[in-house]
Amino acid sequence: MDQAARQEMPQVTPRRVWAFHGGLHLPDHKRESTGRPVRPAELPARLWLPLQQHIGEPAQPVVSVGDTVRKGQLLARPKGAISAGIHAPTSGTVVAIGPHAIPHPSGLRADCIELASDGRDAWAELPEPWPDFEARDPVELRERVRWAGIVGLGGAAFPSSVKLSPKADLPVHTLVLNGAECEPYITCDDMLMREHADRVIEGARILRHVVGARAVLVGIEDNKPEAIGAMQQAIAASGDARIAVVVVPTKYPSGGERQLIRVLTGAEVPSNGIPAQIGIVCQNVATAAAVADAVVRGRPLISRIVTLTGEGIAQPCNLEVLIGTPARDLIAQAGGYTPRVAKLILGGPMMGFALPHDDVPITKAANCLLAPSRAESPTPPAPLPCIRCGRCAEACPVELLPQQMYWWARAKDLDKTQDYNLFDCIECGCCAHVCPSHIPLVQYYRYAKTEAWAKEQEKRKAEQARQRHEMRVARLERLESERKAKLRKKKEELETPPADAPAEDPKKAAIQAALERAAAKKAALAAQGVAPRNTGELTPAQQRQVEAADARRQATAPAARDDED
Amino acid sequence: MLVAIGIFTLLAALFGLLLGYSARRFHVEGDPIAEQIDHLLPQSQCGQCGYAGCRPYAEAIAAGEVEINKCAPGGEAVMLALADLLGRDPVPLDAAIAGEKPKLVAVIDEVRCIGCTLCLQACPVDAILGAAKHMHTVIASECTGCELCLPPCPVECIAMLPLPQTQRTWKWPYPDTARPAIATQQEAA
Numbered sequence: 001m002d003q004a005a006r007q008e009m010p011q012v013t014p015r016r017v018w019a020f021h022g023g024l025h026l027p028d029h030k031r032e033s034t035g036r037p038v039r040p041a042e043l044p045a046r047l048w049l050p051l052q053q054h055i056g057e058p059a060q061p062v063v064s065v066g067d068t069v070r071k072g073q074l075l076a077r078p079k080g081a082i083s084a085g086i087h088a089p090t091s092g093t094v095v096a097i098g099p100h101a102i103p104h105p106s107g108l109r110a111d112c113i114e115l116a117s118d119g120r121d122a123w124a125e126l127p128e129p130w131p132d133f134e135a136r137d138p139v140e141l142r143e144r145v146r147w148a149g150i151v152g153l154g155g156a157a158f159p160s161s162v163k164l165s166p167k168a169d170l171p172v173h174t175l176v177l178n179g180a181e182c183e184p185y186i187t188c189d190d191m192l193m194r195e196h197a198d199r200v201i202e203g204a205r206i207l208r209h210v211v212g213a214r215a216v217l218v219g220i221e222d223n224k225p226e227a228i229g230a231m232q233q234a235i236a237a238s239g240d241a242r243i244a245v246v247v248v249p250t251k252y253p254s255g256g257e258r259q260l261i262r263v264l265t266g267a268e269v270p271s272n273g274i275p276a277q278i279g280i281v282c283q284n285v286a287t288a289a290a291v292a293d294a295v296v297r298g299r300p301l302i303s304r305i306v307t308l309t310g311e312g313i314a315q316p317c318n319l320e321v322l323i324g325t326p327a328r329d330l331i332a333q334a335g336g337y338t339p340r341v342a343k344l345i346l347g348g349p350m351m352g353f354a355l356p357h358d359d360v361p362i363t364k365a366a367n368c369l370l371a372p373s374r375a376e377s378p379t380p381p382a383p384l385p386c387i388r389c390g391r392c393a394e395a396c397p398v399e400l401l402p403q404q405m406y407w408w409a410r411a412k413d414l415d416k417t418q419d420y421n422l423f424d425c426i427e428c429g430c431c432a433h434v435c436p437s438h439i440p441l442v443q444y445y446r447y448a449k450t451e452a453w454a455k456e457q458e459k460r461k462a463e464q465a466r467q468r469h470e471m472r473v474a475r476l477e478r479l480e481s482e483r484k485a486k487l488r489k490k491k492e493e494l495e496t497p498p499a500d501a502p503a504e505d506p507k508k509a510a511i512q513a514a515l516e517r518a519a520a521k522k523a524a525l526a527a528q529g530v531a532p533r534n535t536g537e538l539t540p541a542q543q544r545q546v547e548a549a550d551a552r553r554q555a556t557a558p559a560a561r562d563d564e565d
Numbered sequence: 566m567l568v569a570i571g572i573f574t575l576l577a578a579l580f581g582l583l584l585g586y587s588a589r590r591f592h593v594e595g596d597p598i599a600e601q602i603d604h605l606l607p608q609s610q611c612g613q614c615g616y617a618g619c620r621p622y623a624e625a626i627a628a629g630e631v632e633i634n635k636c637a638p639g640g641e642a643v644m645l646a647l648a649d650l651l652g653r654d655p656v657p658l659d660a661a662i663a664g665e666k667p668k669l670v671a672v673i674d675e676v677r678c679i680g681c682t683l684c685l686q687a688c689p690v691d692a693i694l695g696a697a698k699h700m701h702t703v704i705a706s707e708c709t710g711c712e713l714c715l716p717p718c719p720v721e722c723i724a725m726l727p728l729p730q731t732q733r734t735w736k737w738p739y740p741d742t743a744r745p746a747i748a749t750q751q752e753a754a
Contacts, residue, residue, distance in 0.1 A: 052732055106735040412739075443740040450736035458607070465608040465709050468690040469618060 015246050018266040020259045022397045023251040024430050026350075028223055029185045033309040033316040038191045040320040041333055043121060046095070047324030048112040048361040049075060049086050050102045054151040055158045056082030061113060067094045070124035072300055075113050078146065084159045084364075085149040087300040088124070089322035092117040103327070103346045103360040105353040112361065115324065126298040133295050138166075138210045141295055145210075148294035149364075150301045154178055154189075154255070154284035155347065157365035160291070163283070164210050167276060175213040176264055176275075176282040177204050179220040179227065180248060180255035183348030186368040188305040189285050191318045193220070193227035196289055197234035203288030204243055206295050211281045216243040218285070219260045221250040252350065253428040257282045259397050271424050306362055308334040312341025312371030321362050327369055328358040340373035349377060350429040384437040392431035392441060398424050402431035406441050409448040414455060417448045425449075598651075599627035605646045606636060610689035611711030613637040613662055618689060626651070637662035638710070669710035669725040671703045677722035684714035684723060 052058035059076035063069060069088040076086040095116045099109040127147070130136055146161035166172065177200070181189040193200060204216045220228050231245050248254055248263045258269045260282065267278045275282050283291075286304065293299045302323055309316040314335025321330060327344070331337065345352040346360075347368055392402035401420055408416035425445050432441040538546065603623035614635035616622040625631045626647065633647040634656045641658060648655040673684075673693075680698040692708045695701030703723075714723050728734070 102732070104732055104735075105737070106730075106732065108730065108732055108735060110732050440740050443737065446737040447739050454734070454736055461709075462606070462608040464707070465610065465690050466603070466619070468692075468707060469608065469610050469620075472689065472691050473618075 015244065016266075017246060017248050017263050019249075020251075020254070020262045020397050021399045022395045022430060023253060023259075024395060024433060025250070026184050026252050028250065029309070030187050030190065030223065033185070033187045033307050033318055034190060034226075036315075036317050038195055038305055038318040038320055041322070041325060041330055043090060043117055043119065044322065044325045044329050045117060046326070047089055047092075047115045047117065047322065048100045048326065049089070049115065049324040050100075050110055050112045050361065050363055051076055051086065052102075052110060053086070053157060053323070053363040053365060054084040055156065056080065056084070056162075058111070059083060059086050059149075061097055063094050063097075063113070065094055065096055068092070068118075069094060069115070070122050072126055072302060073124040074300075075115075078149070078159070082159055082162055084151050085147065085300075086113070086323075087149055087302050088115060089302040089324050090115070090117045091120050091122040091124075101357070101360050103355060103363060103366060107356045129298040130295050133206050134209055136209075138212065141206060141210050144294055145291055148290070148300040150287060150290045150294060151364050152284055153286035153290060153304060153364065153367070155351070155365055155367055157363070160283065160287055163281060164207070166211060170276045171279060172211040172213045172276060172281050173215070173279040174265065174281075175204065175208045175211055175216045176261055176280055177207075177216060177218040177285050177288055178255060178257065178260055178282055179218055179224075179231070179285040180260055181224070182221060182250070182252045182255035183350050183368075184252075185309050185370050186307050186348050187309070188307045188318055188367050190224045190227050191307075192286055192289060192305055193224070194230050197227075197230040198237065199289040199292045200231065200285045201234045201238050201240070201243060202296060203285075203290070203292035205238070205240060206291050207281075207283055207288055208242070213281065214242065217264045218243065218245045219248050219254070219264050220245060221254060222247050223250045252430070253397055253426065256397065256426050256428060258426070271421055301364060304362070304364060304366075306330065306366060307368040308371075309368065310341075310345075310371040311373035311376055312337055312344075313369075314338050323364055324361045326358070327355070327360055327362060330362070330369060331358060331371070337371060338373075340375075341371045342374040342377055343372065345370040345372065345377070350433070351427060380438050380440070383439045386437055386439060389436060391434045391436065395430040395434045397428060397430060398426060400425060402441055405448070406439065406444050409444040412448075412451075414448055414452045417445075418452065422448055422452070596624065596627050599624045601650060602626050602647065605639075605643060605650060607638045607643065607709075609638045609709035609711040611638060611709070611713060632656060632659070634659045635662065637666075667727045669712070670705050670708045670728055671710065671712070671714055672705075672724050672726050673701055673703055674722040674724065675700055675702070677720050679720055679722075681719060683717040683719065687713045687717045689713060 051061065057078075057080040060079045061076045063075050068091075069075065070091045071088055073088045074085055075088050075094070078085045093116050094113060096114040098111060098114075100112040100114065102108070102110045102112065104110070127144070130141075130144070133141060142161050142164050145164060146159070150160040151157040152160060152163070179189055179193055179200075181187070200218075204218065208216050218231060220231065222228075228245055228247055235243050235245065246264050248260070253259055254263055257275065261267060261269055261275055261278075261280055265280065267280065269275050269280075270277055290301045290304075294301070303320055304323065305318050306321045307316075307318050308330060313331065314337070317334050319330055319333065327346075344355045344358055346355050346366055347353065347370070349370060349372065352368065352370060386403060386406065388403060390403065392406075393400075396402055398421075405417050405420045405422055405425070408414075408420065409422075422445060427442050427445060429442050432439065432443075435441060599620075600623075603620050606619040606623060608619050610618040612618065614622045614631075614637070616625055622631070622635065626633055633651065633653060634644050636643045644658060645655055647653070671693075678700050680695060680700060682695060682697050682701070684701060685693050685695055689711060690707055690709055692704045693701050693714060694704060710725065712725055715725070
C-alpha cells in the first residue's frame, strides 16, 4: 500500500475509501477566504490568554502581575495529567491575571493572563531544537509536546501529549492525519497544507515515531486540490514511503475523527471507545505542524491560522494569529464588518457558536471567525411538532436515532437518552439541518449531555460527602468510647479504697487521739489526788473571778459543764 | 401413599436444610434496601427530613416508617428516584421543604469569627477547618450547603452564598421552544 503513495504527483493516489452513514453535501463556501495567502496578523497591543483553552484542568499561572516576559516563555504550567501549559505569544509585561470575556457559548468571563506587548517581540531562550527526532526516545518527544502546550487544533483542544501516550495493551499501527476540513467556510487547514506542507509532513513523521505507527494516512477532501498537490509534493520531497495522502469525497462531516477513520480504513471506533482501541491515532494537520515546530525548532504553540470569512467581513482571509489576540483586532485587519453582518460565530456554521461580542481572545481551539449575513444564516423558524419522518436518522453520521434521543431529552429523561448512546453524538448538526420541523435537535442533545455530566458530578460529590460523614461518625464514636473508658477507669480507682488507709481524715484522728491522751492523763492524776496547782491558794479576788467565769460557762453550755463535773 | 408422603417429607427436610444453610452461608450484613436508598440521597446530612442524617432517613424509609418526600436538597428528582426504586407512587414534596433552592456554600466572615469551634462541631462532613481561638474557614469543595453551621454560630459570621457559575459548571439551557437556535437566543440575551 505504501508504494501507491510514491506515484508521480499531482496524480491522486488510487486507494480504496469507505463511506460512512448519512452526512450532508453542503455548499462549501471555501473560495471566499482562499484567494489570498496567509499573512501574519499585526502584533496586538494587548493579549488575553485564558487559563482554560483546552479540555481538562485549567493551567496554573507561574508568572505574577508586573513580570516582564519574553516570547515563548511559560506563563502557566499544566495542572494534572490532562492539561496544557500556556506560553507568552510575544514579549511584554503581565498586566493582570483575572476574569475577562472568553470565547465560550455561555458568554461567561474566566481567568485570563493579560499581557501588554512591548512591540519588540523578543524571544525567550528556547529549548534545543531536535532535527534528529528519529534518534530520540518517544518519551522525550512526548515530554516536548507537553511542554509546548500543544492541544488538538481541529477544534476539540484535547491535550495532544495525552493522546500520544501509548497504552501498553493497545499498539498503534496507523496514524491518521486529519486534513479533511469538512465544515463549510473554514479554510485554515487547507491554507496550512498549501503553504506549509513540509511542516505538516515533518510533524507526521514525528508523531508516527512517537506512537510507533507503521503507516500515516493523510485524509484530505477532494475539494482541496491545491492542498492535495502540495502535500504530495512534500511527501515526495521527504522521500518517506510510509506516508500516503488519501483523497476522500467531500461530504460533511468527514472531518469527524470517527468518520475519517471509517472513510480511510473501513474500521469502526467502538462506542464510548477511543481510536487507539483499533490501533489508530488521529491528529489534525495543524497539530502535526505545531508538533514539528516544538520538536524541530523548539518553539511552543503560540500562534495558529484563523479563517475570517462570511459576507459580514469585508476582506475574507486567513491570518496567522498569536493566541490571545482579540477577535476585534483581527476583524479590523480583515477590512472590518460589512453592513450585511448579522452575527459573529466562532467556528463553522454547523458546529460553531455565536459570540455575544467580538471582545474575546483567540484561543488555541479557535479556527474560524465567521460573520454571516442574514441570508447566509437565517434565523430558523419556530419549531413545529416532530412528524416522525425519520430524516434525522438517515442523516446521522453516527447511526444514532436522533428522534428517540430528542423525545427523551425533551422529557428530561437522561438515563433513557443514554440508552440511545447520546454520548456518541458528535453534535455535527446534520439531524437539525435536515429536520423539516426545524427542531433544534442538537440543542436538546447538548442540554441532555451537560445535564447528565452535572448529575454525574453531583453523584460523585454525594459519595464523597457520605464517606466524610461516615468517617466523622466513626471518629466521634471512637472519641466517645475513649472518653468513657477513661472515666470508667478513674471511677474504679476512686471506688476501691487502699487497704491501709484510715477511713477518716488523718487530722481529725490525730486531734481525737490527743484529746483521748489528755483525758486519760487527767483521770490518772485525779486518781492519785494530784490537782492542778493553779487552783490552790487563791486570793479572794481571784476566787471571785473564777466563780464568775464558771457561772458564765454554766450559762452558755450547761450540759457540757454537767458532764464534766 | 406412604411412599409419596415419605418422599415429600424427605424433600421438604432437604430443602429446609438447604435454605437454612444458605441463609447462614450467604448472610448479608445490614439492610441492602436501606443501602440503595442511601445511595440515592444527596448526602448533605442536613437533617431537614427530621432524621439525623441521610443514612437514618434511608433506614426509616426502608422500614416503611416515613414518606419518600422529605428530602429538601434532593427535591423532586430524588423523590422520583426513590419512588422508582421502591415501586411506590410519587407523592408531592412535603410542604415544609417545598421550593427548590440553588446550590449554596458556607462562607465564614473572617473579621467577625471569634474562633469558638461551635460550627466545627456542627458540620456533618468536617468541612470547616479551625481551632479554639483561631480563625475558622470552610473547605468549599467539601461543603454540602446543609446550613447546619448557621444556628450554633454566636456571632452570625457564616453566610450561605450561591456557588458561582464557571465555564466548567455551566450547562446548556433547555431549548426554548419559542426561540430555538443558539445564535438567536444569545442575540436576545
